[in-house]
Amino acid sequence: MKLSVKIATLMVLALLSGPASAQSKTELTVALSSFSTEVLDPVLGGHIVKYYLSLMFDYLVGTTPDGQPSKEGGIATRWEASADHKRWTFHLRKGVKFHTGEELTSEDVKFSLQRAISKRSTTGYAGPLRTLIADIETPAPDRVVIVTKDPTLIIPTYLSRSLSTEGMVLPKKYIEANGDDAFARKPVGSGPFRFVEQVTGSHIKLAAVDNHWRIGTPRFKTVTFKLVPEEATRIAILRRGEADVADVSRERVKELEGEGFPIHVRREEAILHMWFVLDQDGWPAPMKDRRVREALNLAVNRAEIAQAIFAGKADPASIPMGLSWSFRDIGFKVTPEMAYAHDPARARKLLADAGHPNGFALDVYAFQLPGLPEGKAFAEAVAGYWQKIGVKAKLIPVDYPAFRKLWVDRKAPGAVGYYNIANRDWIGTYAILEKQAYGPSKANDTVNDVEIDGMIAQITRQTDKDKISSLMRNIFTRLRSEHYGVPVVYLHSPYAASKTLGKWNPGSVMYDLFFDELASGKK
Amino acid sequence: MLRFVLSRLVQSLVALAILSVVVFVLARTTGDPLHLILPMSATEEDYAHARRYLGLDRPYVEQYLSFAGKAITGDFGTSIRARRPVSELIRERLPNSLRLATFAMGVTILVAFPLGVLAAVNKGTAIDRAAQVVAVLGQSLPTFWVAIVLVEFVAGRLQWLPAGGVDGFSSYVLPGLTLGWFVVAGLMRLLRSGMLEVLDSEYVKLARVKGVIEPRVVWVHALKNALIPVVTFAAIYFSILVTTAIVVETVFAWPGLGRLAYEGISSRDFPVIQAVVLTTAALVAVVNLSVDCLYALIDPRIRYVR
Numbered sequence: 001m002k003l004s005v006k007i008a009t010l011m012v013l014a015l016l017s018g019p020a021s022a023q024s025k026t027e028l029t030v031a032l033s034s035f036s037t038e039v040l041d042p043v044l045g046g047h048i049v050k051y052y053l054s055l056m057f058d059y060l061v062g063t064t065p066d067g068q069p070s071k072e073g074g075i076a077t078r079w080e081a082s083a084d085h086k087r088w089t090f091h092l093r094k095g096v097k098f099h100t101g102e103e104l105t106s107e108d109v110k111f112s113l114q115r116a117i118s119k120r121s122t123t124g125y126a127g128p129l130r131t132l133i134a135d136i137e138t139p140a141p142d143r144v145v146i147v148t149k150d151p152t153l154i155i156p157t158y159l160s161r162s163l164s165t166e167g168m169v170l171p172k173k174y175i176e177a178n179g180d181d182a183f184a185r186k187p188v189g190s191g192p193f194r195f196v197e198q199v200t201g202s203h204i205k206l207a208a209v210d211n212h213w214r215i216g217t218p219r220f221k222t223v224t225f226k227l228v229p230e231e232a233t234r235i236a237i238l239r240r241g242e243a244d245v246a247d248v249s250r251e252r253v254k255e256l257e258g259e260g261f262p263i264h265v266r267r268e269e270a271i272l273h274m275w276f277v278l279d280q281d282g283w284p285a286p287m288k289d290r291r292v293r294e295a296l297n298l299a300v301n302r303a304e305i306a307q308a309i310f311a312g313k314a315d316p317a318s319i320p321m322g323l324s325w326s327f328r329d330i331g332f333k334v335t336p337e338m339a340y341a342h343d344p345a346r347a348r349k350l351l352a353d354a355g356h357p358n359g360f361a362l363d364v365y366a367f368q369l370p371g372l373p374e375g376k377a378f379a380e381a382v383a384g385y386w387q388k389i390g391v392k393a394k395l396i397p398v399d400y401p402a403f404r405k406l407w408v409d410r411k412a413p414g415a416v417g418y419y420n421i422a423n424r425d426w427i428g429t430y431a432i433l434e435k436q437a438y439g440p441s442k443a444n445d446t447v448n449d450v451e452i453d454g455m456i457a458q459i460t461r462q463t464d465k466d467k468i469s470s471l472m473r474n475i476f477t478r479l480r481s482e483h484y485g486v487p488v489v490y491l492h493s494p495y496a497a498s499k500t501l502g503k504w505n506p507g508s509v510m511y512d513l514f515f516d517e518l519a520s521g522k523k
Numbered sequence: 524m525l526r527f528v529l530s531r532l533v534q535s536l537v538a539l540a541i542l543s544v545v546v547f548v549l550a551r552t553t554g555d556p557l558h559l560i561l562p563m564s565a566t567e568e569d570y571a572h573a574r575r576y577l578g579l580d581r582p583y584v585e586q587y588l589s590f591a592g593k594a595i596t597g598d599f600g601t602s603i604r605a606r607r608p609v610s611e612l613i614r615e616r617l618p619n620s621l622r623l624a625t626f627a628m629g630v631t632i633l634v635a636f637p638l639g640v641l642a643a644v645n646k647g648t649a650i651d652r653a654a655q656v657v658a659v660l661g662q663s664l665p666t667f668w669v670a671i672v673l674v675e676f677v678a679g680r681l682q683w684l685p686a687g688g689v690d691g692f693s694s695y696v697l698p699g700l701t702l703g704w705f706v707v708a709g710l711m712r713l714l715r716s717g718m719l720e721v722l723d724s725e726y727v728k729l730a731r732v733k734g735v736i737e738p739r740v741v742w743v744h745a746l747k748n749a750l751i752p753v754v755t756f757a758a759i760y761f762s763i764l765v766t767t768a769i770v771v772e773t774v775f776a777w778p779g780l781g782r783l784a785y786e787g788i789s790s791r792d793f794p795v796i797q798a799v800v801l802t803t804a805a806l807v808a809v810v811n812l813s814v815d816c817l818y819a820l821i822d823p824r825i826r827y828v829r
Contacts, residue, residue: 037604044606045561119576122561127569184606200605200615201778201786202688228687228776232671236679236686401791404558 025500028220028519031228031243034370038200038227041184042165043121051513052225054161055206057168057189058214060090060109061160065507065514067325067425069160073214075104075169075190076156085151085463086134092142096213098171099194106138111172113146116165120180124164125431151463157427162509192516193223202227208519215520223515235496244498249373250313253494261496266506266513268324269493270371270420271317274382274486275436275446277406279413282448286360287414293483295350299389301342305381306489309374313492316340319476320447320485321421321433325508329426330469332476347389359390363415365403366395371493372420379418382488420491424510426472430459433475447484531815535808539801543594546800547587547793556603556791577603590797599798604790609798612783617765617802619689620772620779623702624764626695628757630703631710636746638707639714639753643722644741654711661708670701670774687776698775702768706760713756717749724748755814762810766803 037045046053062073071077076090096104116123117130132152137145146155159167169190175183187195192212196205204225208218226243228234234246238261245264248256253263276287286292302316318338327334351359364386366379376397383393396415406412421432434456436446455471455478462468479485495506495513507514557573574580578589590600599609634657642654677697678686685694721727722745730740769781780799787795 037606039606041606045604119572122569122573124561126572130568199778200607200612201782202776226688226776227778229782230671230674230687230774230776232674232679233687233774233776236674237688239679240682240686242685399789401555401558401789405555408555408558 025219026221028223028245028515029226029243030223030515031226031234031237031246033229033231033234033247035204035225035227036370038198038204039184040187040195040198040204041180042168042170043116043118043123043126044184045122046168047124047164048511050161050165050511051515052204052206052223053165053168054191054512054514055193055223055516055519056187056191056195057165057170058096058104058191059159059161060167060169061156062214063161063509065505065509065517067162067328067507067509069156069162074160074167075109079156081153081155085153086148088146088148088155090144090146092144093213094142096190098174098190099188099209100171100174102171102173104169104171104190105141106144107141108169108172109144110136110138111175112168112170113159113166115170115175116168123166125158125166128431129158129166150461153463153465153468154427157425161512162425163428192218192519196222215516215522217521218519219521220519223519238496238498241498244501245504246496248494248496250311250492250494253311253313253496256496260499262499262501264495264497264504264506265313266493266495266508268315268423268490268508270422270491271322271324272314272372272378272418272420272488272491273317273321274416274418274488275320276485277410277412277415277417278445278448279410284413286354286356289354290482291350291354292356292360293485295347295354295389296386296391297340297483297486298343298347298350299385299391300340300382300486300488301385302340302489303342305378309378309381310489310491313494314489315492317487317490318480320479320483320487321429321436322476322479322487323421323423323429323432324490325423325510326426326429326472327476330472332473338480344385344389351389351391357390359392361392361394362386363412364393364395365406365412365415365417366397367400367403369400369420372491375418378488382486416486418488422510423490423508426469428510430456430472434460447479449478449482449484452478528812528816531812535812539804539808542804543591543797543801544587546797547583547590550791550793550796551583556793558791577601590794594797594801599801600794602787602792602795604786604792604795609794612795613780613798613802616778616780616783619777620765620768620781623695623698623768623771623777623779624761626699627702627706627764628761630699631706631760632757634703635707635710635714639711640718640741640746642711642715643718646719651715654715658708658711661704661706664704666701666705667770667774669704670698670771673697673701674774687774689777694775698768698771698777701775702764702771706757706764709760710753710756714749714753717752718745721745721749755817758810758814762803762807765806 036048039046039049042053042057059074060076061079062070064070064073075093075096077093079088079090081088090109092104092106092109098104113133113136115121117126117133132148132150133146134149135147137147139145148155157163161167171188174188192215193206193208196207198204206223208221211217228237231249231252234243235248235252235256237243238246257263278284306312306314306316316339318334318340322334351357364379364383366376368375379395383395386393403417407417437453437456452475455475459468459471462471497504504518505514507517557570557579561569561573578586593600597610599613601607602609602612605612638654638657642651645651674686674697677683684696688694727740727745730744735744765780767781768779769785771777772779772782773785780803783795784799786792787799
């Protein structure tokens with residue numbers, strides 16, 4: 001009986017007290033549907049959780065929220081390459097301290113980079129860096145020189161906030177004294193927020209340092225990331241004032257806007273791209289035929305998908321693998337002629353010309369993905385469009401890991417899969433394109449084109465940025481003209497905020513949300 | 524009695540050993556965890572490095588023997604996703620699940636006992652019918668739907684109680700009610716039918732004839748004898764609440780064992796899947812063994828079966 005009395009009392013008290021009061025502005029709480037890897041050590045798959053790691057750690061090279069290199073945002077205040085582009089010298093900011101009080105020096109930078117390319121590392125670009133780096137020199141505490149085996153332009157970007165976590169600077173002495181496992185549980189960085197606690201599956205709490213060179217005196221004393229998988233719950237805690245920011249689905253934006261919650265949108269956060277699974281010899285029939293690939297593209301009504309499936313929070317895409325944040329870096333323009341019309345009649349004619357007047361059987365794997373709860377509905381819609389032009393599209397519901405296994409094992413040649421590929425800058429895009437280019441021994445290929453392979457190989461050896469940009473533009477042009485895949489829409493990701501949060505630019509950098517900018521005390 | 528307990532213990536250990544092989548094999552048939560933890564841009568070399576570092580390049584038999592040998596000592600390896608010792612993750616999550624299950628069971632007992640007894644005593648009346656409605660709703664309404672309604676309405680709109688997370692006593696109420704309601708239905712019906720049977724027995728009639736007051740007949744003499752199957756049911760359901768609350772834990776952002784299992788499965792985190800399955804199986808085995816022993820104590824004939 002005591003328990004029931006307690007529950008009843010509690011409910012009465014809750015009733016009397018009314019809604020939870022809005023949180024003090026000194027605390028920022030972010031409710032997210034997924035923490036992904038949930039790691040605290042940047043080299044352990046930390047690329048995908050940059051949004052909280054970048055608060056704890058500083059990057060060697062800073063990046064503005066719109067993805068441009070920044071001499072104000074990183075440990076390096078300037079950098080230069082030797083004439084042969086094989087020695088990159090970084091001049092380090094003086095007086096930067098880790099949360100332990102130790103001063104950050106070039107030895108820490110060297111240690112961090114060595115650790116990022118060590119066997120322990122599962123970061124996004126550890127592989128290319130292992131291949132590229134010949135030596136790391138520390139001629140002075142405020143100077144580090146990275147020596148590469150081949151001429152390259154990409155070192156500063158690889159070590160910047162715009163890409164993965166290889167550029168995060170970690171405390172050498174702390175890690176050597178306490179070990180990797182201790183660091184992975186209680187990380188120490190030099191960023192504007194220090195680690196307080198992690199309860200796996202629940203939350204990660206950070207506390208602000210008093211004054212930081214990146215953001216001055218922070219607006220928030222603490223930042224807490226709460227893991228709340230169910231959207232109804234995230235919205236409920238936002239309404240109760242227990243969260244200041246929550247990721248929400250595209251379909252609930254209107255309702256929340258109606259209630260007065262500001263919506264912050266990361267435009268074109270990902271491209272929803274479909275691809276054809278290759279077989280051991282490259283393109284399987286009938287995908288080998290360019291007309292078939294074009295027909296499949298023309299059958300899809302992208303505008304309708306953007307409106308009906310993604311509640312208008314998406315825009316039609318027209319370039320296969322067209323990661324649009326890279327377009328600004330390379331000067332690529334998407335012309336109106338590149339947009340795919342929705343033309344089922346022409347699609348049917350192309351199929352007939354290609355020898356498939358009655359269509360052909362096509363397996364379409366349907367799955368949801370993080371950030372894509374609409375995954376299955378989307379796959380159903382696309383399969384429906386293809387059925388209308390006579391293609392016997394068969395939906396196969398699976399979860400993504402199961403499809404991925406079939407794809408890389410080449411056990412579903414000719415089938416179609418998809419992914420909401422996170423948008424990124426030109427180097428990140430180049431790495432993806434290189435990865436997806438065909439090779440008999442490669443698992444993750446989706447494009448088999450000798451001309452594109454040649455351009456990719458040229459980029460690796462190129463040190464002239466204009467030539468690289470030109471090659472990248474040509475790659476995109478060819479991807480589009482050959483219809484290598486079905487680019488469907490660019491997805492915009494909405495975040496609902498509390499009514500008192502204020503101005504926040506979540507930026508356009510892969511896997512980062514720039515909460516430090518939000519917390520900044522600098523005018 | 525000792526022989527009986529030992530025999531059941533051996534059976535439980537054999538079941539766990541077989542389960543460890545089954546879960547080891549099944550976990551590896553549906554995908555490679557590296558495809559989920561490495562980025563799309565990772566190279567073949569990155570995959571080879573990670574596979575070697577995580578020991579996933581070793582033959583399956585070697586991996587199994589290594590896993591089984593360590594599991595006996597409570598070491599379930601390191602999570603591939605979170606890169607922390609799995610035993611640590613279990614230690615963090617299991618208490619949350621146990622606490623929630625205890626709360627839910629408390630709610631269940633508080634509601635089901637009076638309802639079951641009142642329904643039996645007032646058979647065929649409005650009270651009985653109301654209790655039946657509670658039972659039918661509890662068993663027929665999907666837990667997910669109940670949870671979402673409570674979150675949307677009680678937490679989101681009325682703002683009476685927290686919507687999610689573990690933060691003090693009040694955070695137990697909504698997930699506890701959601702979990703408990705389903706069990707209330709079963710427990711109440713079981714108690715009602717048990718009470719009806721007992722209330723019709725000779726010794727109850729004798730107690731009434733001897734002038735024992737009705738509340739004492741019902742709440743002391745009858746209830747005590749109707750409780751035996753109910754206690755068994757509650758004990759087994761308690762282990763089920765601990766191990767299968769995935770939906771409730773997900774909706775209420777409750778960091779329990781169910782969610783850990785879900786996270787492990789969706790990220791193909793073999794060590795976590797293996798550890799959670801074996802931990803929950805061990806829990807169920809312990810509860811079943813305890814119930815078996817309880818029965819054996821109550822009814823000596825059970826000890827001589829087989």
